[in-house]
Amino acid sequence: MSLKPVGIGLMQGLFVVFKHATRKRITEQYPEERLTVSRRTRAQELVWDPGLCTGCATCVKACPQGNLKVTTSVGPNNNYIVEKFENDEGRCIFCGLCVEACPYEALFFGRRYERSQYSRGELIADKDEMSGDDKERSAYFRPDLYDDLPEQTLLIYRKHKKII
Secondary structure (H helix, E strand, O other): OOOOOOOHHHHHHHHHHHHHHOOEOOOOOOOOOOOOOOOOOOOOOEEEOOOOOOOOOHHHHHOOOOOEEEEEEEOHHHOEEEEEEEEEOOOOOOOOHHHHHOOOOOEEEEOOOOOOOOOHHHHEEOHHHHOOOOOOEOOOOOHHHHHHOOOOOOHHHOOOOEOO
């Protein structure tokens, strides 16, 4: 059994503290500075295109949780009109099966990640919330969108200031 001189453990601990105290910062100041997420992210929202949707409810059948609700009615020329399209984002596991199952490419993942609410009832997104021109679509399962989206920002590739 070897005995260490007194204070060696303290010196090793202080060395680690000073080494990390003088390294470059990688912390982002969140509300002011936001990272760009991956182009193929499965973020916490679904984006629905009402112009492409036919109301076939294939996405509803593909959802393992049963979160999607689609109500249609027969309109003129015997085509379906989507009256209600909802997703319970509080229960959704964001597996992507609904996006992959859509034969008309009317359902996408969004790129927003700030979807927290105070109550679960507010997490039910209806067709007005899910459709909109301001919604940025993810390239998950849609490779034709990949080149149009901004590149992901990673902390390891950013220039950081040194702590004094």
